[in-house]
Amino acid sequence: MEYKKNLIPGIILAAFSVAYLGCSAMITPFTGPGATPLDNRAVPWLWGGLLLLLSVILIVRGIKERKAYMETAGKKIQSGRNLLEICKENKEVLCSFVFLAIYVALMEPAGFLISTALYVYAETVILTRPEKRNYVIPIIVAIVTAVAIDFVFVRLLNVLLPTGIIGF
Amino acid sequence: MIAEGFASVMLDPFVILLIAIGVVVGIIFGSIPGLTATMAVVMFLPVTYTMTSTQGISMLVALYIGGISGGLISAILLNIPGTPSSVATCFDGRPMAEKGEAGKALGTGVIFSFIGTVLGVLILIVISPVLASVALKFGPFEYCALAIFSLSLVITLTGKDMVKGLISAVLGALLATVGLAPIDSKPRFTFGIVNLTAGFKLLVLLIGLFAITEVVKYAEGVRKPENFTIEGNVKIKGVGFSLKEFIRGIPNAIRSTLIGVGIGILPGIGGGVSCMISYTVAKNTSKHPEKFGTGIMDGVIASETANNATIGGAMIPLLSLGIPGDAVTAMLLGGLMVHNVSPGPLIFQKSGSVVYGVFFSMLIAAVFMCVFMLLGMRGFIRVLNIPKNYLLPIIVVLCCVGAIGDSNRLFDVWGVLIFGIMGYALIKAKIPLSPMILGFILGPTFESNVRKVSQLISRDSVFSHPIFCVFILVTAVVVVISLRSNKREREALSKEKQ
Numbered sequence: 031m032e033y034k035k036n037l038i039p040g041i042i043l044a045a046f047s048v049a050y051l052g053c054s055a056m057i058t059p060f061t062g063p064g065a066t067p068l069d070n071r072a073v074p075w076l077w078g079g080l081l082l083l084l085s086v087i088l089i090v091r092g093i094k095e096r097k098a099y100m101e102t103a104g105k106k107i108q109s110g111r112n113l114l115e116i117c118k119e120n121k122e123v124l125c126s127f128v129f130l131a132i133y134v135a136l137m138e139p140a141g142f143l144i145s146t147a148l149y150v151y152a153e154t155v156i157l158t159r160p161e162k163r164n165y166v167i168p169i170i171v172a173i174v175t176a177v178a179i180d181f182v183f184v185r186l187l188n189v190l191l192p193t194g195i196i197g198f
Numbered sequence: 199m200i201a202e203g204f205a206s207v208m209l210d211p212f213v214i215l216l217i218a219i220g221v222v223v224g225i226i227f228g229s230i231p232g233l234t235a236t237m238a239v240v241m242f243l244p245v246t247y248t249m250t251s252t253q254g255i256s257m258l259v260a261l262y263i264g265g266i267s268g269g270l271i272s273a274i275l276l277n278i279p280g281t282p283s284s285v286a287t288c289f290d291g292r293p294m295a296e297k298g299e300a301g302k303a304l305g306t307g308v309i310f311s312f313i314g315t316v317l318g319v320l321i322l323i324v325i326s327p328v329l330a331s332v333a334l335k336f337g338p339f340e341y342c343a344l345a346i347f348s349l350s351l352v353i354t355l356t357g358k359d360m361v362k363g364l365i366s367a368v369l370g371a372l373l374a375t376v377g378l379a380p381i382d383s384k385p386r387f388t389f390g391i392v393n394l395t396a397g398f399k400l401l402v403l404l405i406g407l408f409a410i411t412e413v414v415k416y417a418e419g420v421r422k423p424e425n426f427t428i429e430g431n432v433k434i435k436g437v438g439f440s441l442k443e444f445i446r447g448i449p450n451a452i453r454s455t456l457i458g459v460g461i462g463i464l465p466g467i468g469g470g471v472s473c474m475i476s477y478t479v480a481k482n483t484s485k486h487p488e489k490f491g492t493g494i495m496d497g498v499i500a501s502e503t504a505n506n507a508t509i510g511g512a513m514i515p516l517l518s519l520g521i522p523g524d525a526v527t528a529m530l531l532g533g534l535m536v537h538n539v540s541p542g543p544l545i546f547q548k549s550g551s552v553v554y555g556v557f558f559s560m561l562i563a564a565v566f567m568c569v570f571m572l573l574g575m576r577g578f579i580r581v582l583n584i585p586k587n588y589l590l591p592i593i594v595v596l597c598c599v600g601a602i603g604d605s606n607r608l609f610d611v612w613g614v615l616i617f618g619i620m621g622y623a624l625i626k627a628k629i630p631l632s633p634m635i636l637g638f639i640l641g642p643t644f645e646s647n648v649r650k651v652s653q654l655i656s657r658d659s660v661f662s663h664p665i666f667c668v669f670i671l672v673t674a675v676v677v678v679i680s681l682r683s684n685k686r687e688r689e690a691l692s693k694e695k696q
Contacts, residue, residue, distance in 0.1 A: 034626055035626075035627055038627070039623075039624075039627035039629065043365065050372060050387075053387055054386075057379075057384065057386050057387075058384055059384075060379070060381075060384055062382065064653055066649070066652040066653055068648065068649050068652035069382075069653070070379035070381075070382055070384050070386065072649075073340075073375065073641075073644070073648070073649075074375050074386065076374075076517040077368055077371050077372040077641070078372070079366075080368050081365065081368045081369065081372060084361055084364055084365045085365070086222035086367065087361050088361060088362075088365070091361075107223065109209075111635070120418065122417035122418065122420045122421075123414050123417050123418050123622070126413060126414050126417045127414070127615070127618070127619060127622075130594065130615050130618070131528065131615055132409070133598075133612075134598070134608070134611045134612055134615055136609055137598075137608060137611070146595050149594075149595065150591045150592065150595060153413075153590070153591035153594065154587055154588055154591050155522045156417065156420075157413075157416060157417055157420060157586070157587035157590055157591065158585075159418070159420055159421070159587075160420075160421065168588075171588055175591075175592050175595065179592075179595060179596065179599065181602070182245075183244065183599055185250045186394075187244075187245065187247060188248060189244060189247060189248075189599065189602075189603040190602075190603070190606050191599065191602060191603075192602075192608065
């Protein structure tokens with residue numbers, strides 16, 4: 031079902047470009063000295079319009095491909111997998127994004143050191159092949175990594191990283 | 199300036215040490231499939247924050263050279279290119295390894311990578327000051343036309359699907375409109391969020407698009423079985439081939455260097471394309487094209503010389519015009535900015551000693567790459583076994599440190615996450631990521647200059663700007679040719695389907 035690779039992105043991008051064009055209309059135009067018809071809204075209009083046009087091309091292409099697919103598949107479109115199935119199959123991908131989001135959210139309150147140790151541990155486990163998953167070695171790797179990175183960047187290179195409410 | 203640049207590198211043992219570390223780490227990143235030179239540069243960018251400009255940038259270019267060169271190891275031993283730049287190395291490198299000539303293939307790859315790098319850097323040293331001095335004459339008209347020309351190259355040359363390439367470039371340009379507008383500094387798309395006033399940082403976009411997506415792509419394949427074997431029994435005597443074979447390969451190497459540099463100069467196309475084109479040209483001009491693909495030196499020479507020569511080529515527009523040739527040079531652009539070096543026509547006047555220092559660093563890095571790869575090949579082969587499940591989370595953490603350290607705000611790490619999600623969605627939709635970077639960089643250049651042009655146009659005719667006219671004319675020709683070839687390709691594809 032290759033048509034979905036055009037149709038779905040086309041619809042999403044079209045919606046995004048319409049929203050972008052709507053926001054472009056709300057930009058306060060520049061009317062001061064040296065103002066020309068090509069003001070601060072002109073280029074956003076250009077990019078938004080172009081994206082909308084390209085999205086429509088993708089949608090049209092997707093519709094044509096869908097039609098061709100329907101003809102070859104005997105006018106039957108197989109019902110796709112449901113969202114839960116897709117999520118289950120891509121558990122590692124979803125977890126990677128969720129862990130990263132939690133990591134960023136935790137960085138300020140928990141501090142760089144603790145949040146990094148937790149993130150490295152969780153991500154290492156999820157990136158390990160299920161049959162080879164080991165829960166002890168990643169703990170050591172996570173702690174050593176967090177301490178080493180914190181030492182190098184905060185103590186040696188004076189990079190400012192969140193310290194958290196505990197203070198490290 | 200040249201002497202200052204030479205002294206800043208050669209008389210500072212710390213710089214030499216940083217180049218050596220950069221080359222080794224780069225080779226490791228290049229040799230492990232899934233890790234790229236871009237990731238190596240982004241990972242080490244925060245490490246360079248507290249260094250001097252010469253130290254920091256020297257390390258980053260060493261990572262770049264090591265990263266591109268290291269790809270040949272896995273291309274020859276695993277039949278998996280370590281980086282996209284080594285795709286064509288697999289074609290003859292792997293058959294050579296299967297014939298028991300792995301040492302010869304590796305030796306050929308290393309020596310001709312060295313030659314490609316050195317020749318590419320020498321061309322860079324000659325061309326970039328000339329190009330920068332020409333670009334000094336550029337005004338808003340010329341910059342506007344240059345941005346249009348570069349964007350047209352991106353959309354026409356980055357992949358078979360022009361619509362998707364264009365979508366990517368427009369998305370990049372669109373993201374760059376967030377923040378204060380050029381010229382009048384009116385806020386746009388900030389939604390009252392203070393952090394958005396400064397807009398999105400190039401580095402944040404690059405990390406999200408190229409580092410986070412790699413980790414997620416690896417996560418996607420965690421359950422898939424890995425079915426490759428490492429050719430572990432490698433013996434290299436000397437450099438692995440005779441002087442006669444070396445001399446016979448020189449014309450091929452020179453031609454491949456010119457192809458590599460030429461491709462490198464064009465925005466949006468990297469070593470992946472240059473090695474393929476160079477390989478095809480070498481095959482078509484060979485007296486024995488039928489032997490290509492069966493394991494001959496010529497194939498490895500063409501691919502490896504071209505991809506390394508691309509390094510010098512890609513640095514030419516980066517330094518002289520501020521336009522990166524590919525993702526790694528876009529990352530280097532971020533690195534140069536962090537170190538207060540503004541690429542563009544004035545770079546030789548403002549930061550001449552740093553730039554010449556970088557040129558010398560690149561030459562030293564090429565020598566280190568050659569020596570380390572020849573002497574330490576066994577070690578680098580062992581590195582192929584490093585478990586990526588331990589390495590990738592550490593890379594993500596270092597990327598986050600890089601994002602925070604650049605401007606001391608956590609907001610940028612959220613940006614990394616959002617661009618990571620966006621990059622993954624685009625990959626799934628088969629939309630290429632590289633044009634987005636070019637759109638993001640060239641969008642503001644185009645906007646600020648087109649608005650300046652609109653102010654000047656009443657008293658200045660476009661016809662008094664010959665460079666502008668030439669760029670627009672060339673853009674029109676490029677677009678027409680690309681549209682025609684795209685149409686032909688589509689027709690051929692639909693005929694094949696029928």
